[in-house]
Amino acid sequence: MPSNRQAIVAAPAPERYVIAADGGAIEYEVVRSQKRRRTVEIRVDPPNRVMVHAPLRTSKGMLAAIVTRRAKWIARQIARHAAVATRAPRHYVTGERIRYLGNDLVLRSHIGAGHFGAGGSKKPSAQLRRDALEITLPPGLSAEACSEAASRAVESWYRERALAEISRRVKLWAERMDVRPAGVRVRDQKTRWGSCGPTGLLHFNWRLIMAPPVVVDYVVVHELAHIRHPHHRPAFWRCVERYVPDWQEQRRVLHREGPEYREV
Ligand SMILES: [Zn+2]
Structure with a gap:
């Protein structure tokens, strides 16, 4: 019977970093995956969670450099999520x-x-x-x-x-x-x-x-x-x-x- 032991091994602690960029601090989480060969992808989940999807062996320094380079874009995504969240839902009534x-x-x-x-x-x-x-x-x-x-x-x-x-x-x-x-x-x-x-x-x-x-x-x-x-x-x-x-x-x-x- 195959052992299930491997599946019980605890997941590695998430990698979280904070860097100073664009006059502020950016906190981001790194999700590494075997399937990713080369590209690093940054996503900003609402409201302000910055997720960096990376190949297994990309160095921390390389990731920090990529996040720094995209700092303005990240700030824009966060601002956009905030703007959408504060907008009142439309009811199509007089005055809207x-x-x-x-x-x-x-x-x-x-x-x-x-x-x-x-x-x-x-x-x-x-x-x-x-x-x-x-x-x-x-x-x-x-x-x-x-x-x-x-x-x-x-x-x-x-x-x-x-x-x-x-x-x-x-x-x-x-x-x-x-x-x-x-x-x-x-x-x-x-x-x-x-x-x-x-x-x-x-x-x-x-x-x-x-x-x-x-x-x-x-x-x-x-x-x-x-x-x-x-x-x-x-x-x-x-x-x-x-x-x-x-x-x-x-x-x-x-x-x-x-x-x-x-x-x-
Ligand atoms: Zn076209």
Whole structure:
């Protein structure tokens, strides 16, 4: 019978270190694994737990150097977790704000009467009025059902606006860039802002409509440039740069603000 004794051996004490970096102290835990051959990966788990995944034999000094080099990035992750934690959950009620083309819209929700009559549509609706998004909800819903219905109305409004606004910009830029996209679709892409299929069909994440117009233009130009250059080699970036000279700045904004757009 095989012995189970090996399995009972206590796990090694976790390796924990503190180093001074970037004007503060960073405490981190090292998780070593046999499967990892070369790469060291740093993750920041909420709220502020810094985990360093490393191969078995990477020296402490090497790990400290890597953590020091990533100090600013680590601080940013911790700040981002803190910002998300303190944000109140959205209920889609009057007074809440949502993003639209880089601006804030205030939500105003009210219960509709007339147009929800017998045979009429029970669908909630959303309509833009200056800097407010007015949501009309069917009568007789609980508070919870109201916020769910309002959230659906906001999302379908976003999708509608995204398709209209992005299509308009695609048409404009395609003419300037002299390329012919096969069509534009918006969908829910968790990790991407846009993509260009082999036939020139462009897909965009509807959440992009929350971003400032210059950022939307960068993503549009990026995908259109893929019609000519289906890769990310220098020729592709030269093409993007010709139409959006400050594309690097727009990409940074997307990295910085993108996680917020995904929370809706
Ligand atoms: Zn690309």
